[in-house]
Amino acid sequence: MFKQILTSIQILGSIALSSAIIYTAVWSAPIEAASNKLPDMGSSTSRTLSISQEQAIGDEYILGVRRYLPLIDDPLSIDYINHLGFRLVEQNPEAQDRRFYFFLIQDSTLNAFALPGGYIGTHTGLITAAENESELAAVMGHEIAHVTQRHLARRLELRNQLSFPTLASFIGAILIASQNPEAGVGMMATTQAGMQQALINHTRENEKEADRIGIQAMSRAGFDPGAVAAFFEKMQQSTRYLRKPPEFLMTHPVNQTRISDARARARNMPEPRNPDSLDFHLIKARLALSDERPNSKNYQENKKRLANKSLKSEVDQYFFALQSAINEDYKTAIDLLMQLYIGRQRNLIYLVSLAETYIQSGKPAKAIPFLESELKTTPTSYPLIMTYAKALIENEQPMAARAILLEHAYKKNAEPQIFKLLGKAQSMAGLVDEVHESQGQLLYSMGDLEGALAQFELALGQTSDDPYATTRIQAKIDQIQFILRERRYRK
Template identity: 30%
Template sequence: MALAMLPVMTAMTFAAVVIPTQAAAQSLPSLGQSSAADLSPAMERKLGERVMREIRADPDYLSDLLLSDYVNALGGKLVAAARTVGLDASQSFEFFVVRDSDINAFSLPGGFIGINTGLIVATRTESELASVIGHETGHVLQHHIARMLGQQSQNSWIALGGMLLGLLAGIGARSPDLGMGIAMGGQGLAVDRQLRFSRDAEREADRVGFQLLQAAGFDTYAMPTFFERLQRADSINEAGVPEYVRTHPLTTDRIADMLNRSRTAAYRQPVQSPEYAFVRARSLVLQQKSASDYAAIADAQRTAIRAQTTSNVAAAWYAVALAEFKQRRWVPAREALEKSRAAFGGTGPGTPSLAVLASDIARLSGQPDEALRVAAQARAAFPLSQAADMAYADALVASQRIPDATKFLQAQVERYRSEPIWWRALAGAWAAAGKRTRQHAALAEQYALQGQWMAAVSQLKLAREAGDASFYEMSVIDARLHEFQRRYKDDKEDEKDFGKLAG
């Protein structure tokens, strides 16, 4: 799996300079002074975006909007909590999900934090999931890479360049072993001090993550509880050691530190989002890759429901419904979803996961009007949900309301300017409307956001040749064409700079 080699980056997480409160600073290990001059926030973001382009092009990157909505809302709560405890959380953060059954999470330059589906499935409460995301956010907030650069200067630049190029080589060639080899070679000059730094960084990230958990209203006992469970898995079966244990060595001292902090913290009853259980079930299904895998998940969940061994019947039926949906078995999917909704209780759309799946089943089974009704209801109930918005757009197209769909999607690309998925949806709507120039121009914007400059240029050339553009549209296309060609040249120059860092 191409993304399997991403944990090599975890020990070196990157972000904006942090200003802890005096009390917080006294409780953190000393890692030396951060040095924005060694690696500026702008360079961090540039590095992160360069890596993210490769990740987003990988089939194991999940662009599922329900998962994206949830992890960004959860991560957003932790980032907001950082501000309440005196941490500088002014930079941008993006949380994303990777299709991988390994229990792991990782940080990248510039505030990008990845979460494996396997980690989501392995947690038992939302607070446990928040504890791991809080730990990764702690790495980012504490600006660990700048601190390491301040300690190791040139050697760290070589290590950083080697790790980045190794990551890109492994992803681009779909050869994790090759990428890992390059990365490890680049780290050779600084490995001893890096390891000592990493141990201190892990303890610091624990303590910052603990502060975030507490300030955001989560159960602080979740951090030592989850880490202890992973440590037990490590000691019981070496062959099945969780990835998170391998990339974030869990020591008894670290777990004891978190446990002692939990005992002295004021208790607050955590409120778990009802969406958590459905996101966990969705992650279980989406990390599968074949029809036989989906069928096995559906059978296993039905067995657990009958045997009364599942802790959440509504989520178990949701997993059945989604697994049947992935096999395009509309009737059993609808029946399972109805049972999920009944077990969940209440009226209305329920949660975003329930509502969006209901709309998708209706749309793909030939009931576009029902899909549109459910999606409209979901949009009203969950105005911040991109998934509900996309379900509504899909239903508009399925209902042959193409002018309404293009108008709606044009508003969405303005609202979510940095999200390629909306430009792709708009391109589909323009294709349905027979507007080829606009279709190709929208695809060009999608590719540009993904850093695929030559693909974007090709789409703009197709837009120019489509024959249905106005004078104004042709002027815009020409301007964008020059812009994308310039960005392509800039990227090539950046690659040379990264090569110099590694050489």
């Protein structure tokens, strides 16, 4: 199901998005924008979106993405991809007035895509395939450029080139796919062929512009601009004999001219200052463990390498520490992680991984001092907040966990998982009334609006020491009811 729906998203334009109208119709309900109204499908008077309209479409669309796609919820991986993304955003002059949100999809294929409103998704397969951080930055800089250059708004002109019946049929197929994947995908097969070529033909100029803007931003950020051509060329060569190229190459057509242009631009740019990082390789190792099974052959081989002292690199030691934790050899995992942490005490990945292992081994109290010390320096760190709250919960301190989670849960772009953990802390503390709101927030952020509404209605008027709870809950109820009314109206 995930593969089918993800394919549907990519057909719609993936990077150079096909049309804001498609996104409006797919999820069928605008979130509050300046005008509370998104472009009408039947209107031909406006050919471009305002930034607020584009943002509203993206805010609605991400709910569907969260509901139907397998997103990574690991705080360290989320934190890394956001730090990398915003490092590039800072170097794109046209990005300063835009919102961005970076997320990871558990998928082995090589792909990344931009959605309306600055939502940028990256497949884990793209990260594990990249040899260095500059290659990953090359792709992300390109995606950011698609947002800042307003390629979505420009693509609205395409609707005059596609027949309305074809477009409506394709939209209907995606709606069906969300409820009945096989039926929806079958319907898509009958309508996508005619749209596909028009979409691809219409994106080549956008791709060139995104290449140019993206390579400038990554160079300013200190990455190696030569990674753009190198990565495209590597993918092209590695898939030359495959019947079907990677999805990234299907949505980003690459030819020798484009590679040569990227290489020529790179030659005229400064030498890279920070082309790679340890954190990239640690996160890459972490993501590579997603399919790890206990007592794997690779684990046994690494165990022998540790014994004969041939497990020398930090990344290999970190990888084996995580493998050891999976195999419940917590002593080995903690010893290795402690050694790595002592060597680089400000490395967040080592610290959080060490704390996670203490928690997994049933010793959360040992993790708490490490986390509290680092939180004094970086009090807004998402991985620290989540790991600290987990340690407090496992140490039977739910009220302390509740306090730190409430401090951060209602900030802009809060991750859905913070509400899941908050609900657990509230439940352990016996604050059942509060659990309904947290569950409502989680369900809403995951796209289950009916479930969220039911939870918010249960929460309304219940006991809470939060003076803003009632106002906040009622506002969410009003918002969801508005969206659901719009959906019924559009059916």
